[in-house]
């Protein structure tokens with residue numbers, strides 16, 4: 443009898459675990475030391491393994507309060523954020539933001555270049571790639587306290603730069619400037635303090651060396667294609 447119960451438990455445990463914890467920490471898409479010398483392995487290990495993990499764990503804990511979270515994509519959750527509490531906003535935002543952040547970075551020298559379509563959009567809106575970087579650095583450096591700076595596709599299909607506090611992001615229905623994020627940079631001190639201490643500007647300058655332009659271009663093209671499809675409907 444005992445062994446039958448144990449067999450039942452072992453069979454059901456993974457399903458129960460899935461039901462209780464719908465969100466999981468995605469693995470880093472590269473080794474923790476792959477972004478060196480720009481971002482050190484210790485920062486990456488702590489940032490991913492402790493900070494991002496805490497957002498995931500705390501978001502899972504909120505499923506007891508909001509069972510509908512379990513069936514939602516991270517994107518749909520951000521767009522419906524006004525329905526939830528501050529813990530979902532902080533931790534659901536934190537999970538989405540960091541999931542994006544790992545993907546829009548690549549080992550130095552492997553980030554490629556912006557696609558032709560993204561280059562054209564950057565030049566149309568900012569004049570040049572360098573001018574866009576300068577404007578995004580300004581937004582990131584000017585974000586008081588913890589937060590993020592973003593390159594987004596707005597409702598007009600054009601690129602724009604914005605910054606958000608804490609773990610907010612431009613997909614949320616509770617922020618003033620909304621759009622589809624194609625690139626985001628984390629300016630919480632946990633993202634850079636071990637290597638750069640209070641020199642946020644030095645971290646930002648270094649960070650551009652590890653931007654994954656192939657992924658940013660893919661996100662740009664997905665966002666603009668989505669807007670075109672929505673207009674055609």
Ligand SMILES: [Fe+2]
Nearest residue numbers: 493628630633
């Ligand atoms: Fe972070």
